[in-house]
Amino acid sequence: MKISELDRARLKKWAGQRIPEHAKAEVAVGCAVRGSTAVITEESAPWDGVGQWTSRRVARLRRTDEGWQVDGADRNGRRYPCDHLPAVPSLDEALTVLDDPRHAFWG
Template sequence: MKISEMDQARLKKWAEQRIPAHAKAEVSVGCTVRGSAAVITEERAPWDGVGEWTSRRVARLRHTGEGWQVEGADRNGRWYPCDHLPTVPSLDEALAVLDDPRNAFWG
């Protein structure tokens, strides 16, 4: 099930608000939507100020007929199902799963 324009806008806004203003020169959160999946990434500036920013996959939110499924990324950027996390009915609940420190998406 394709992600609606309204949900895409909410995802982009959520990603922009994740990082405080004073840290935006060093780190940012990105969100790319394609079809029924939204990929959340963390981008970081080079530590020495030279070169390109690096990007790491954090999570993928998939919109299905039953709700939103949250998947994690391993160190190689491959997706794995988070079997301990249930499918949630709303985008807000899926984003709350990402924000919950017990799920360790950001660490």
């Protein structure tokens, strides 16, 4: 099930609001949407100010017939299913799962 334009806009807005203004020169949250999948990333500025920003996958949100499924990412950026997390019916609930410190997405 494809992610709607409204949900795409909500994801982009959510990602933009995750980092306080004073830290936006050093870190950012990204969101790439493709079809029924949104990949959430944490972007970091180079430590010495020279070079490219780096990106680390944090989670993947999938829109399914049952709702939104949240998957994690390991230290190598490969996704893994979070079988202990059931699919949630709304995007807001999926974003709440990402913010819950018990699930350690932002490790």
